[in-house]
Amino acid sequence: MARPIQFDKQTAIDQALCVFRKQGYKGSSLHDLIRAMNISKSSFYETFGSKYELFLITLARFHETEAVYQFINPTDNISAKTVITNIFKQLIDSVINGKGGCLFGNCAVEFSDTDANITTLVTSGIKQLEHMFYQILIHDQKNKAVLEKHKIQTIARQLTATFYGLQIMANANLNRKELNEIASNSVAILD
Amino acid sequence: MARPIQFDKQTAIDQALCVFRKQGYKGSSLHDLIRAMNISKSSFYETFGSKYELFLITLARFHETEAVYQFINPTDNISAKTVITNIFKQLIDSVINGKGGCLFGNCAVEFSDTDANITTLVTSGIKQLEHMFYQILIHDQKNKAVLEKHKIQTIARQLTATFYGLQIMANANLNRKELNEIASNSVAILD
DNA sequence: GTTGTTATGGACCGTTCGGTCTATTATAGG
DNA sequence: CCTATAATAGACCGAACGGTCCATAACAAC
Numbered sequence: 001m002a003r004p005i006q007f008d009k010q011t012a013i014d015q016a017l018c019v020f021r022k023q024g025y026k027g028s029s030l031h032d033l034i035r036a037m038n039i040s041k042s043s044f045y046e047t048f049g050s051k052y053e054l055f056l057i058t059l060a061r062f063h064e065t066e067a068v069y070q071f072i073n074p075t076d077n078i079s080a081k082t083v084i085t086n087i088f089k090q091l092i093d094s095v096i097n098g099k100g101g102c103l104f105g106n107c108a109v110e111f112s113d114t115d116a117n118i119t120t121l122v123t124s125g126i127k128q129l130e131h132m133f134y135q136i137l138i139h140d141q142k143n144k145a146v147l148e149k150h151k152i153q154t155i156a157r158q159l160t161a162t163f164y165g166l167q168i169m170a171n172a173n174l175n176r177k178e179l180n181e182i183a184s185n186s187v188a189i190l191d
Numbered sequence: 192m193a194r195p196i197q198f199d200k201q202t203a204i205d206q207a208l209c210v211f212r213k214q215g216y217k218g219s220s221l222h223d224l225i226r227a228m229n230i231s232k233s234s235f236y237e238t239f240g241s242k243y244e245l246f247l248i249t250l251a252r253f254h255e256t257e258a259v260y261q262f263i264n265p266t267d268n269i270s271a272k273t274v275i276t277n278i279f280k281q282l283i284d285s286v287i288n289g290k291g292g293c294l295f296g297n298c299a300v301e302f303s304d305t306d307a308n309i310t311t312l313v314t315s316g317i318k319q320l321e322h323m324f325y326q327i328l329i330h331d332q333k334n335k336a337v338l339e340k341h342k343i344q345t346i347a348r349q350l351t352a353t354f355y356g357l358q359i360m361a362n363a364n365l366n367r368k369e370l371n372e373i374a375s376n377s378v379a380i381l382d
Numbered sequence: 383g384t385t386g387t388t389a390t391g392g393a394c395c396g397t398t399c400g401g402t403c404t405a406t407t408a409t410a411g412g
Numbered sequence: 413c414c415t416a417t418a419a420t421a422g423a424c425c426g427a428a429c430g431g432t433c434c435a436t437a438a439c440a441a442c
């Protein structure tokens with residue numbers, strides 16, 4: 001029988017995800033990747049096919065395990081304002097401590113509309129972010145029935161834009177206080 | 192005497208700016224650049240020193256001639272709401288028609304905080320964008336005195352975040368209608 | 383222990399990268 | 413027309429890129 005695999009594929013993907021998130025696709029060399037993943041070049045190509053294919057895999061992985069909407073349970077009994085404020089704070093932290101923010105946002109900038117596969121994943125990721133905000137708002141309004149559906153959809157979209165605005169501004173090294181101010185003010189209209 | 196220069200330096204810089212805006216720094220090869228600039232490699236290095244130095248020059252050029260705040264005169268007799276809506280629409284157009292949005296935003300994502308020179312330029316560019324919004328708001332409120340200064344500063348910051356949020360979302364190929372909706376809703380509180 | 387199978391390290395590949403250098407061309411002043 | 417000077421085209425460079433390949437190492441089944 002065969003020699004067993006000596007690394008955990010999922011772990012390797014997660015390490016690659018770290019690198020891509022911090023350095024972007026073009027900014028991450030194969031050397032950077034295999035060092036972070038702690039595997040050999042052969043294993044890399046054997047397992048993942050190419051840098052590009054790995055990138056698509058990490059995008060999917062990001063969606064499944066790291067995108068903010070994976071951590072949100074809209075049925076939690078917390079106010080929308082609190083939940084959304086935390087989401088923003090989490091994003092700011094993620095950028096400031098060097099993790100790299102939302103990979104979909106980074107990809108939107110790096111690839112713009114040059115790659116169909118990536119555009120598809122990015123667009124759907126952003127839609128899900130918007131949907132998450134929508135769910136949070138809907139849940140909180142359940143017993144109030146204050147806002148009509150249209151309005152909620154609009155606010156959800158606003159929040160998505162604010163989310164990515166924060167991502168850019170945090171990347172530009174603005175100070176945490178200003179960023180938090182934007183975050184808290186964006187949710188001031190709620191509850 | 193010497194053979195005279197056969198290209199216009201400023202024009203060449205503007206062409207380089209186009210390329211960098213669309214493709215990013217790492218995404219723009221020397222070949223891409225000299226082809227767009229229509230000069231030879233020798234002239235390139237003779238005139239600009241290196242790809243990196245040229246990039247810093249184009250960042251300065253963007254700030255001087257293409258950044259949105261260069262087109263705004265806050266003393267114009269137009270409502271803040273109208274001016275700001277136009278700014279957002281202009282940004283959306285710039286991204287959708289392939290010009291590439293605000294270079295500072297793109298740089299914030301591509302370089303994060305990895306290059307001191309670039310971070311300095313980017314941060315100051317974003318600050319100026321915020322200042323522009325502030326001026327527009329101040330001017331419009333001049334005769335109203337409705338909002339205290341603190342509030343205006345905060346709104347200016349919100350608008351800056353929305354601006355960059357739109358930039359990411361436009362890059363992600365969201366449709367124009369949704370983007371315009373975000374733009375118009377962001378200014379709904381004004382006037 | 384032998385065998386069959388597969389993971390692995392690392393040599394190797396062509397291409398492209400940013401950048402240098404030289405030979406040539408063009409031209410304004412004498 | 414000659415000469416000094418500067419702009420240019422393109423050959424050339426080493427390094428790094430993404431990617432291939434093969435000899436070897438490791439291990440499960442027998």
